Amino acid sequence: MSARVLMTGNDAIGEGAIRAGCDGYYGYPITPQNELTAYMARHMPENGRVFVQAESELAAINMVFGTAAAGKRAMTSSSSPGISLKQEGISYLAGCQLPAVIVNVQRAGPGLGDITPSQADYFQATKGGGHGDYHQIVLAPASVQEMHDLTIRAFVLADRYRTPVMILTDGRLGQMMEPLELSDKPAPRVPQKKWALDGAKGRKPNIIRSLYLVPGQLEAINHALQDKYRQIEQKEVDYEERLTDDCEVLLVAYGTCARLCTGALKEARAAGRRVGLLRPITLWPYPYARLRELSTRVRQVLVVEMSSGQMLEDVRLAVDGTTRVDFVGRMGGGVPTQSEVLRHLCRRTNGRCRDQRKLHNRGRK
């Protein structure tokens, strides 16, 4: 029997993690995700799972490493500055091929910044962040329901591919409250983990490492990682489209910005403008192919982000010059408005866009 409850985004992540069978949660306080840590502090022990408030975000990601190495489901959460601290640990998780879930409830930066929402950790999440040639899967929820559902998916993907998975969200989604459908489905099955460290009983000892000093070994490991990433790119891309069958302008946005684009979309359509929306759900792997396809039949691609334009670069890569790409962005905790988005829609005349605005209007007031 399912239930319908009202929950904040942060709490919904916690509930999703527990229902996904998270065995160990390790966190450290940082605004705006403290509700998640507190939720886990209350509910993990209730469910017979492990909760530790670690001494730092560094310690927390390494506790995650240990639990993952032991073959169990592990999660940590933080916000931007704390996620910076975790980068070394994430690189180690990727190099050791350990499954783990890391939640980034983004806040504005750089540095200590502010506690207001942001999407300026996109590069950090999708292009590396930590050292070395690796990727983590990045999922971007845009509703409280997705905060819950994508957290469950994160644990499944992490185990399926033996890789870290990041939930990239922001303080606004973390704090907002929406109805949440909870099902009574059991936790997704944990695959057998023959590589895990659980005591060398009846088998040879296992080693978890990312250090390979014999010439050629590490290169081979890197090739194996890249093969894995190609597989993930082929199988796990996810996105949502709205009204893209006949649109002339394509909005591209994720998370909080996708929500406001949905509003802008409705308003534009009501005024007779043929606008559509592509909402990436996986930021890595990115829906390059679908975006490329759509860009060949629109006059303008308009990217909306709470940053100086980070996903914008992936959009430009996908569009590859086939059509004009414009940008609406706010930084430092600012959130774009529907009217800003609408103002940037290209006015078409004779099939060519007459809008003379600079290609990268970075949202200066």
Place this chain on the structure above:
Amino acid sequence: MTRRISIYRRPEALQDTQTHYCPGCGHGLVHKVIAEVVDKLGIRERTIGIAPVGCAVLAYFYWNFDVSESAHGRVPAVATGIKRVLPDRVVFGYQGDGDLAAIGMGETIHAANRGEAITTIFINNAVYGMTGGQMAPTTLVGQKTSTTPQGRNLDTEGPPIRMCELLNTLEKPHYIERVAFTGIAGVRRIRKAIENAFLAQIEHNAYSFVEVLSPCPIYQRRSPADALKFVEEQMAVYFPVRVFRQDGKVVNA
């Protein structure tokens, strides 16, 4: 008719392989002693070790049980992550002076303070070996290293840190001892201390800490036999060899 009995042989928990450690290095000795204790307690199949970054980064090739790598200094956090989800395994961290007392100082203290049921084995040889002989938090005042070419200076570098004494101020640790690889008596005391430490985890579900003053012939700049003298005559003077905490009670401050 004669028959042969084995009096001493390589422990089963030690891999039959040559180590990369220098002649006379304390790591080789302590790896072997840990393996002897694991054999004696019959816990090989449920022991999980965590290797540091440092000369012992390849320790997982030398033990015959599950071992994990760790980021530099984070061994106690990794150990916490393993022990909390597998509480019936015997989990121990093995660290050098940089890993435990410099970059990992925070993790060391907090794991001890939480009273994680893990065993920490601390190899203190007063220098950073793997990276070429730099100053460690435990380098002695006046000791020459590549980053203290004139000798460690009290004014600018501060004094060496005594880890057993520091952890002894915390409430939760059950067993804390400092031992020293100075000769055969030292080796036997190291073995006893490690056994006590593992038993603190197994029997009392508590935190235990063993600091082993060790030779590093290359960077202590002595022959293996003279390095043992350095440990005994210089290190053990600053770092007293004794039991600090037994059965959860302070026996020496």
Place this chain on the structure above:
Amino acid sequence: MKFILTIDKERCKGCGLCVKVCEHSVLKLTELMNRKGYRYPQVSTTASCRGCRQCAEICPDAAIELEGEEEK
């Protein structure tokens, strides 16, 4: 009981601690070297091992094995 010491000469690194710790001069480093150039100890044919196991215990490389031989 007779005591038999076996030195794994290729495992030995010539640290000399076993020689230092033997109280009966049973072990001695000579000019003989293993493949890596380490001088490994020779077991004396004249001095007799008492089976105290100190050499085997102190060897950081587990290169010494000690066995006892007795009449059945």
